[in-house]
Amino acid sequence: MTASATDDRDAGLAAQYEAYPYPERNPQDETRRLFIGSPSHLREVDYWVFGAQRPRSKPMRVLVAGCGTGDGAIMLATQLARADRPAEVVCLDRSTKALSIAQARAETRKLDNIRFVEGSLNELDALELGLFDYIDCCGVLHHLPNPAAALQTLERHLTPGGGMGLMVYAPFGRTGVYMLQDALEKLAPLTQSPEERLDVARRVMRTLPATAWLRQNGNFGDHLSGGDAGLYDLLLNPRDRAYTITDFLALLDQAGLEPAALMEPARYDPTLFLPDPRLRARLATLPWQEQAAIAEDLAGNMATHVAYVVRKHAGLTKPDPLDPNAVPIMREIPGAELAKQMTPDNMLPFPFGTLVVPIPLPPQARGILPLIDGERTVGELTAILATRGVNAEKFRHVWQESFHILERLNRVLLRSPA
Ligand SMILES: C[S@@+](CC[C@H](N)C(=O)[O-])C[C@H]1O[C@@H](n2cnc3c(N)ncnc32)[C@H](O)[C@@H]1O
Structure with a gap:
């Protein structure tokens, strides 16, 4: 040991x-x-x-x-x-x-x-x-x-x-994994070397019945595309x-x-x-x-x-997305790209792993998202939208709703101060 x-x-x-x-x-x-x-x-x-x-x-x-x-x-x-x-x-x-x-x-x-x-x-x-x-x-x-x-x-x-x-x-979401782990622990006991155990797993996978839950499970692909390390970690891990x-x-x-x-x-x-x-x-x-x-x-x-x-009780206060000095920032996908993903009926198809759920957004989100560059403040967004005929009150309403939805999708966040 x-x-x-x-x-x-x-x-x-x-x-x-x-x-x-x-x-x-x-x-x-x-x-x-x-x-x-x-x-x-x-x-x-x-x-x-x-x-x-x-x-x-x-x-x-x-x-x-x-x-x-x-x-x-x-x-x-x-x-x-x-x-x-x-x-x-x-x-x-x-x-x-x-x-x-x-x-x-x-x-x-x-x-x-x-x-x-x-x-x-x-x-x-x-x-x-x-x-x-x-x-x-x-x-x-x-x-x-x-x-x-x-x-x-x-x-x-x-x-x-x-x-x-x-x-x-x-x-x-790991349905099928633990059945295979149980079977493999009997066929390839922990007393064998990692190389011997991997060889057994490969042999079992070659003829795994189509009905095996692992085969039906598309939630992960470690055993298919993760190489030796992926297969071992998924099916032969000694404690999981x-x-x-x-x-x-x-x-x-x-x-x-x-x-x-x-x-x-x-x-x-x-x-x-x-x-x-x-x-x-x-x-x-x-x-x-x-x-x-x-x-x-x-x-x-x-x-x-x-x-x-x-x-617990850290007292973390959530930032206020309506604060005119708040700076919205895209987590990774640029705002213009996210806006393009919206369907004509203003849905954003969102992948929760393997499940794609259409999420309704206010139609105005299509115009606001491309303006989010991690520099502009909410106050500046308000001013730009005013030039497009969306008054401050209306913007407040739309922004609050859009941010609430997109924050919970981890797509739009707020930037930290310098
Ligand atoms: C499944 S890998 C995860 C690696 C990485 N965190 C990732 O997400 O890609 C688990 C890692 O934890 C390490 N580990 C397991 N037990 C540990 C321990 N007691 N102390 C330090 N590292 C440990 C292993 O060596 C291994 O590299």
Whole structure:
């Protein structure tokens, strides 16, 4: 067993990521693309964790706990560097091989705001890395022997006012995975080497019946396009548990944390699937946690939960989108492009994973979206719309509604002060 492993399964996990660092990445590819995702997109961190109130000039210390080959760390460090923001991104992992790939990716990008630490999350205190304004822990907690203890440890390493971006597996969208995992553990026991176990998985996949739930499940493609690392991680991982949103909220609660936002917030709103007014009235009587659980039950396709979390009762005040000095900013897709995606009847087809839901927008959103450039204030937008015959009162109304919808789709956010 490796020094940091707490039991045989944990030793198997350490061996897995040494043999098949995850995700499978070639550092040379950094010259031609940047992976963008959640959690840890800089604009999301600024908005959802810090409520668009933390000055961009304020140095930010980041921990990427279980960074793997570095997708999240490379994205965030690149975004921070491009925006010329003072920051240090500390990448922690216990896989030497994964860290060496993450490091090579950072070197290809000439990032000098990132450093790499080999060590275990279980021994975070002893590593004396200090406190962090933001901690990313993506796809890690659900593999650990004691996720609650690990999350509590991470929480102790947050600065006052700091927050985290987390991702854990969710059960319903992973239907079929655990059946295969059970079968493979019998056919390829943990006592075998990672290479032997992978070979067995490949053989099983070759003749997997068409009726197997895994085959019917299009919510993820790791086993099809993720190479050896993807197949191993999905089907042979020695420890992997999935959390319903109710389980996940309980895990957060135990660590003194609560969500600032689930990603995307609208995804956890069951009214999207329940137009019936009687059912909507009933939903309105339920606490948001139960509503989120209903959305997960009804959609059935959530394979992960992504959340930005802060300390309970942190008193995070949401920014006011109607403040004339507020600066709206597109998360990633330019406003003009998003406006083009609107259908003639003013619907925005929005992909919640594999499910595309038409979201109604005010027709005027088509004209407002292309004006959002991350520089113009709401006051300036009001003035421009006035020249087009939309008076201030009408603009206020339309903007409030548009922002509310697009914020909950994580498409339009507000910029932090300089
Ligand atoms: C599924 S990968 C996720 C990688 C990355 N966060 C991502 O989302 O692409 C899980 C990572 O957690 C690391 N890990 C697992 N247990 C750990 C521990 N106790 N301490 C540090 N890293 C650990 C593994 O080595 C592996 O690189």
